[in-house]
Amino acid sequence: MKVIKQSFEIIQLPENALLLIEKAGRTCYKSEDKISEGTAEIFGKRLLDSQHESVLEHVSVSVRFITNRGVSHEIVRHRMCSFSQESTRYVNYNHKEMEFILPVWWEEWSMEQQNLWTKSIENAEKTYSELIALKTTPEKAREVLPNSLKTEIVVTANIREWRHIFQLRCSKKAHPQMRELMKTCCHEFKKKIPVLFDDIELE
Numbered sequence: 001m002k003v004i005k006q007s008f009e010i011i012q013l014p015e016n017a018l019l020l021i022e023k024a025g026r027t028c029y030k031s032e033d034k035i036s037e038g039t040a041e042i043f044g045k046r047l048l049d050s051q052h053e054s055v056l057e058h059v060s061v062s063v064r065f066i067t068n069r070g071v072s073h074e075i076v077r078h079r080m081c082s083f084s085q086e087s088t089r090y091v092n093y094n095h096k097e098m099e100f101i102l103p104v105w106w107e108e109w110s111m112e113q114q115n116l117w118t119k120s121i122e123n124a125e126k127t128y129s130e131l132i133a134l135k136t137t138p139e140k141a142r143e144v145l146p147n148s149l150k151t152e153i154v155v156t157a158n159i160r161e162w163r164h165i166f167q168l169r170c171s172k173k174a175h176p177q178m179r180e181l182m183k184t185c186c187h188e189f190k191k192k193i194p195v196l197f198d199d200i201e202l203e
């Protein structure tokens, strides 16, 4: 059994994202001749200010999240995305070390709470192994696996949808494990294309 921290990696974000958005958006006004150094940022900001956000749909970004099954269950509620997720039907966790995601509030927990969580995931792993030993298929043995089980999920969405996801999932109302993951991810988006994500509050 291994306990790891959740993480993410942006696996695809077009270098020329802003320029593509500018080229598409200026088609509406036939102002393509105004494209020059630095205009893409100004144009992108103008799109957001006027809520002309459909233009942001021309650029897609793919992110690999490594998180727990509880968080991934929430992520897949977002309908304007494409998903590819590690399958608990086809992966036999008895063939490799089973991984679990450390709760982000671990330090806030008392020793007693930490021990109970650890005992519970150890039991889940042991029971899973016993079921597999009884020739149970992984898709049936998975019944005993907890929300804390590690999963990997690749999410592809356009920039408009990523903005929506960050607005919902970085908010204080979001689940803490989800919020932490999306805040760090949004922070990275802000670094890469500041003008399109600057307005999203992270605190």
Ligand SMILES: Cc1cc2nc3c(=O)[nH]c(=O)nc-3n(C[C@H](O)[C@H](O)[C@H](O)COP(=O)(O)OP(=O)(O)OC[C@H]3O[C@@H](n4cnc5c(N)ncnc54)[C@H](O)[C@@H]3O)c2cc1C
Binding pocket: 077, 078, 079, 080, 161, 164, 168, 169, 173, 174, 175
């Ligand atoms: C704090 C929080 C608590 C939640 N609690 C619960 C809960 O207790 N139970 C539960 O079941 N879910 C819960 N959810 C999930 C929530 O109901 C949504 O399913 C999820 O956040 C996806 O958001 P969305 O539908 O806005 O966006 P997406 O599915 O990402 O879609 C993006 C946008 O496209 C538009 N859209 C998409 N599909 C349609 C459609 N069919 N018709 C019209 N417009 C559409 C909407 O404008 C939508 O906002 C919670 C979410 C949050 C953030």
